[in-house]
Amino acid sequence: MSTTLTEIARQLDAIDIKYHLGANRIRLSFRTDLYEDADRDNSLGLTIWLEDDGETLRIQALNAYKLPKEQFAERLTAVQQTLNQLNWETKLAHYEMDTEDGEIRIVIDYVLEDGVPTDNQLKRLIYVLPHLADRDHAAWRAALDHGTTLLTRDELCRRFDDWMIARDKSLQ
Amino acid sequence: MAADPREKHEKEFKIRLKAAQNYRKEDKEELARAELIQALAYAEKHLGTNSEEVIEACLKLASLHASIQEPGEELRLLQRVLHIREAVGGVEGIVDSLQDLAFCHGSYGRTEEAEKLYRRAIGLCVESVQAHHAPLRLTLLYLGDFLIEQDRFAEAVEPLERGLRVCARSTSYPSTCGSRTACALGVALLRVDRTEEGEALLDQALPLVSHRSQPSSTPLRRALHIYANHLQRTDRFAKADLIYGEALYHFGNSNRAHPVNHAHLLQAAASNDVRLDRKDRAERRLQLGLRLLRDKVEPHHVRVLSLQQDLSNLFIPALRYADAEAILTEMVQATAHADFTDLRARERYLNNLGFVQVHLEEFPKAEANLRRALVTAGDDHGCYIIKNLGLMYQKMGYTTEAIREYEKALPLFVKEFGEAHTVAAFIRDALKELKA
Numbered sequence: 206m207s208t209t210l211t212e213i214a215r216q217l218d219a220i221d222i223k224y225h226l227g228a229n230r231i232r233l234s235f236r237t238d239l240y241e242d243a244d245r246d247n248s249l250g251l252t253i254w255l256e257d258d259g260e261t262l263r264i265q266a267l268n269a270y271k272l273p274k275e276q277f278a279e280r281l282t283a284v285q286q287t288l289n290q291l292n293w294e295t296k297l298a299h300y301e302m303d304t305e306d307g308e309i310r311i312v313i314d315y316v317l318e319d320g321v322p323t324d325n326q327l328k329r330l331i332y333v334l335p336h337l338a339d340r341d342h343a344a345w346r347a348a349l350d351h352g353t354t355l356l357t358r359d360e361l362c363r364r365f366d367d368w369m370i371a372r373d374k375s376l377q
Numbered sequence: 378m379a380a381d382p383r384e385k386h387e388k389e390f391k392i393r394l395k396a397a398q399n400y401r402k403e404d405k406e407e408l409a410r411a412e413l414i415q416a417l418a419y420a421e422k423h424l425g426t427n428s429e430e431v432i433e434a435c436l437k438l439a440s441l442h443a444s445i446q447e448p449g450e451e452l453r454l455l456q457r458v459l460h461i462r463e464a465v466g467g468v469e470g471i472v473d474s475l476q477d478l479a480f481c482h483g484s485y486g487r488t489e490e491a492e493k494l495y496r497r498a499i500g501l502c503v504e505s506v507q508a509h510h511a512p513l514r515l516t517l518l519y520l521g522d523f524l525i526e527q528d529r530f531a532e533a534v535e536p537l538e539r540g541l542r543v544c545a546r547s548t549s550y551p552s553t554c555g556s557r558t559a560c561a562l563g564v565a566l567l568r569v570d571r572t573e574e575g576e577a578l579l580d581q582a583l584p585l586v587s588h589r590s591q592p593s594s595t596p597l598r599r600a601l602h603i604y605a606n607h608l609q610r611t612d613r614f615a616k617a618d619l620i621y622g623e624a625l626y627h628f629g630n631s632n633r634a635h636p637v638n639h640a641h642l643l644q645a646a647a648s649n650d651v652r653l654d655r656k657d658r659a660e661r662r663l664q665l666g667l668r669l670l671r672d673k674v675e676p677h678h679v680r681v682l683s684l685q686q687d688l689s690n691l692f693i694p695a696l697r698y699a700d701a702e703a704i705l706t707e708m709v710q711a712t713a714h715a716d717f718t719d720l721r722a723r724e725r726y727l728n729n730l731g732f733v734q735v736h737l738e739e740f741p742k743a744e745a746n747l748r749r750a751l752v753t754a755g756d757d758h759g760c761y762i763i764k765n766l767g768l769m770y771q772k773m774g775y776t777t778e779a780i781r782e783y784e785k786a787l788p789l790f791v792k793e794f795g796e797a798h799t800v801a802a803f804i805r806d807a808l809k810e811l812k813a
Contacts, residue, residue, distance in 0.1 A: 238629050238665075239622050247661055294589060339629065340589055343622050361585050366550035368581050369559065373545035 207259030208321045220328045230254045233331070240338035243268070249338045251331065262315040262322065266334050269300075270345050272307035280352040284309075287348040287355040291341050297333050300341075309345075311337055386423040390416055390430050394437065406445055413438045427461045439477070448485045455481055472498045472512040476519055483523055495520040499536075504543065514543040514554050521561045522596045530568035537562035556585040557596070564600045567607050579604050587623045593631035598624060602642050609645065614652045621646035636673045637680050640666035644684050656691055663688045676711035682722065689729060698733040705730035709746070720753045728762045735769045743769050760789035764804060776811050783808050 214226045217233075224233040231253040242248055253264050272284050285302065288309070292299045298313045311334050315322065322330070347353040356364075397412035413434060420430035435454045442451035459474035479494035495516060502513035517540030524533035537558055544555040559582035566575030579600065586597050601624035608617035624642055628634045643666035650659035666684045674681060685704050692701035709730055712723040727750035734743035747769065750762045767782035783804050790801040 238625055241658075245655075245657065247658070339626060343619060343626075356584075358585070358588050358590055361588065362552040365556055365559075365581055365585050366552055369541065369555055370545055370550060373542065 207317055207319055208255065208262070209259055210253075210255060212321065213253060213255075213262070213327070216322070216324050216327050220324050222328075222331065224253075235335040237335050237342075238339050240269075240335070240342045243271070249335050251334055253331075260316070260318050262313075262317055262330075264313040264315070264330055264334065266311040266338065268308055269311050269338065270309040270349060272302075272309070272349055274307055277307070280349065283348045283352040283354045287344055290355045290357060291344065293357075295337065297330070298337055383424065386419070387430065390420050390424065390434075393419060394434070397437065397441075401441065406441060410438070410441055413441060427464055432458050432461055436477075439481075443481070443484070448481070451481055452478070468501050468509055469512050472501055472516055475501075476516055479519070479523070483526075488523075488527060491523060492520070495523060504546075507548065510543050510547045511551070511554075514540045514547070514551065514558065517543065518554060518558045518561060521558065521565070525561060525565055525596070525599070528568075530565045533565040534562065534569065537565060552585060556582040560586045560600045561596060564603050567603060572607070572611075576604075576607075583620070583623070587627060593627040593634070595633070598627050598631065598634060598638070598642075601627065602638075602645070605649070606645055609649045609652070612652075614649055617649050618646075618653060621649055636669045637678075640669050640680055640684060643669075644680075644687060647687060651691070656695070660688065660691055663691070675714065675716075676707065677714040677717040682708055682711060682726075686726075689733075693729070693733065696736075698736045701733045702730065702737060702739075705733060721755050724750045724753050724755060724759075724762070728765060731762070731769075732765050735765060735772055738772065740769060740773055757793045758789050760786050760793060761800070763789065764800060767804070767807065771807060771811065780808060780811050783811070 210226065210229070210231060214224065214231060217224050217231070222233060224231050233251050233253070235249045235251065237247045237249050240247065240249055242250070249266050249269070251264060251266055253262070255262060272280060281304075288300045288302055298311055300309060301312050302309045313330055313334065315330055344355045348355065393412050393416035397409045397416065400406070400409035400412060417431065417434035417438065420428060420434050424430045435458045439451045439454040439458075442448075442454065455474065455478045459471070459478060462470035462474050475494045475498035479491040479498070482488070482494065483491035498516045499513065499520065502509040502516070504510075504513065517536045521533045521537035521540065524530070524536070540558040541555065541562065544551050544558065559578045563575045563578035563582060566572070566578065568575075583600070583604070585591075587601060591597075601620055605617045605620035605624055608614075608620060621642070625646060628639045628642055643662045647659035647662040647666075650656065650662065663684050667681065667688075670678065670681050670684070685708050689701045689704045689708075692698070692704065705726055708726045709723070711717065712719075712726060717723070727746045731743045731747035731750060734740075734746065744766070747762050747766050751759045751766075754762060763782050763786040767779050767786060770776075770779035770782060787801060787804045787808070790798050790804065794801065
């Protein structure tokens, strides 16, 4: 047994999440603490839809960010390294970039097959997206605005250790 | 083949611990306590009174008592663990217990006992013994954090510097402990005016300590808050913005962050937003701060009033007088509480409320509030209030009364703030216009 958008909407009612049900999509919006959309509002819009006859649930924050094409030459490497690093550190959801137009999305594809998500599963899937948007906003802005690459924690450790050992020597 | 009896008892013991853990997850503290007491008794009987299992059960029970604020029981259990570890021997275990006891005393405000225990733990470690490095550097960090928490920044420098020296002498550099120590030392140095050294340490340590993969902690949140404020104070608003962002992320993701501290941080971040000309975000942050405080503190709490004051300071220059009136009315109402004794603040709120009501042309309300403010006028003899009465009469078209109030206010402004004060200039212009 797969699910339907109407059934997902009923579950959203049950877990007290407000939404708009369209023909093929459910749209919802979350207040964020740090993430800002293109209009600089603390708000993340989500779209939910089903594919494969209701066997795949897709939840996406479309247009979460955008790298303008004219900045590709200068910043694409930093943006893609940031995307890669964040995906490496993230479970459940991931970031995707459309290199045709520079759109960056936060994406969850949840395979249902013949099952139906429980209310708690659905709630977790949805809330992970605004959480990620807040968590990673500074990293994205650094990459998109300044072309700054996100470093791995191991690299940060190496740099810190070297700096501290040099500091210690200078104090002796 | 019969199972090893100890293995069987260990298994049984773990089942009881697991049951207690599940009850705690469901906030069923009494049931969790009963399971832990059973687990402790079982470990004492079958695994030995000085066994690791007894220690584990005591620590879990102590943690439960800490969460339900039963310091006596918590202390008794932690002392028992210390006695076991002293009987067994081994510096690491004893130091660990002393840290737990010190933390417990500290969290209940018994700071002298806490400090003695930290120093006792440090005294047990020998710096030349490599095996003592881990417990020593950690205790030095905890002592430093403890001293910072009590605003004893100058005293925190020595143990934290020593902690960093121990880190540098360890066989491989302990990045986690080192970065936390560097972060604490950075904060202490900022506060003793060694800002260049403090900033350098914080710039190196914070990316590691506040990394997405790391849990939030009180010292981290405090360090981010203090550093961001320092950057704002020294006019580095863009960098302050990044650090406020980190701080807000960690506050938002901690269920231990106190709402008053969180609201305080939001207020500081909003002030930085204003400097960056992000008044939209400043307003959102101030509103969020107020929502966090609602139902947590009384409306006359100093932080609530301070956030509301900042909000009204955003609304008035933006000519959003109706929004300002709503906030200022709440503030004035809050000052009616018997515990509110700051007459100067009350006078300011009434004066501001009167001022916005003048602009909303709600003249009877404006006059009532301005005259209420005047009753308790302070050292400036109510010069702002009298000026606003003049403004009110001017807007009402009562020229004589307006001139009378402005002429009363002008010498007061000149006396208090000098001839060149902007409001004095405003009054002179208004008088010229009214007399023309």
